[in-house]
Amino acid sequence: MIAPSTTREALLEAAADHLQRVGWASFSFRDLATVVGIRAPSIHHHFPTKGDLGVALVAWMRQRRATHEANLMESFPDPRDRLLALGDLIADHICAQHQSCPIYALQAEFPVLPEAVQQEVSAWIEDAISGLTRWLTEGRARGSLRFPGEPADHALVVWSVLQQGTQLTRTRPGTDFRVLVRQLVAGMTP
Amino acid sequence: MIAPSTTREALLEAAADHLQRVGWASFSFRDLATVVGIRAPSIHHHFPTKGDLGVALVAWMRQRRATHEANLMESFPDPRDRLLALGDLIADHICAQHQSCPIYALQAEFPVLPEAVQQEVSAWIEDAISGLTRWLTEGRARGSLRFPGEPADHALVVWSVLQQGTQLTRTRPGTDFRVLVRQLVAGMTP
């Protein structure tokens, strides 16, 4: 929050990376320590418990997600273009390395997460879905997006595809995330 | 495959249950043993390694999925009704207990799974997606389903919503899986 320690950020980066690859339960402080270049117990200096690290990690990712959302809204006035651009962003950052959204892993292992981490994950999801809801509302008003029912309900559909789609690129070789997003958007084009 | 030992099936049931709740890495032979009522090392008699158990588990789930698909095709001649019925089936069997699809967890932890389990998981996914592709093809021919592009591409969209939707019911309290499926189908109604 205050002091942006380099080691601290390196630990968060490493944790995010491991989370995407092997999930929450399968990475240890030793794994992170090896990557960062310090000894495992030293991590406790930055994050007293693994739960504390988890909370900091998701809070950090919430911040980054908000930044990405703001950037996309500035660069793409039309919500339809914006959705496609988000698809490209995810394809480049996640699918290119055959990883998945870190939040995906945290959802799969939800009950084993410390309660504070669970709350932060739920908050991330709420952020993302309410962001998409605004995009859909705007797109319908502009006439560039068409879908039945309420924007809030359809946002769940859109979000589900984006979330599960990242996973498909690694469990189903040959799947193209961009094609998936375009198929989704095609179904919402007037 | 051959001898349907009661204990063996009880172990598979317990494994599926734990998988849905805590994921692959976070359940142990001891956990299963406690549920089934035998000692942990005795499990090795039925499944030499955890990987063997994983393979048997996913193979078993592939079989069950195929049975469910066959039942739905018999009971619901129209693919649109069939999709809604599948949604109800999932809502009753999974979301009601705030669990998620066992396959969801296996995807999230894909790289830590034994290779044989990975292959079986990929096969499960392929089964499901090709099944949905057939439904969509049939629905379009019958005129009860409308969607852009190829059935095989849109099947990925449908499958993603079903997969991620089960997760939403436990990470986002208040989410109704049936509403999500209806929103999805509404977008594919002529």
Added chain:
DNA sequence: CGGACGCTACCTATCACAAGGTAGGCTGCA
């Protein structure tokens, strides 16, 4: 000036525990 003080960042050593897996023995049914 200078040294006592306290801070951050890291170390080594060690803990208690749980993981998957193995060895070998008992029991009861075909």
Added chain:
DNA sequence: TGCAGCCTACCTTGTGATAGGTAGCGTCCG
């Protein structure tokens, strides 16, 4: 007799976490 099914006892490895200590940096008072 033979073997499937289960047991107890044990092994190795790896886990999150704690205790206690050290090096280096800045600060502030006498």
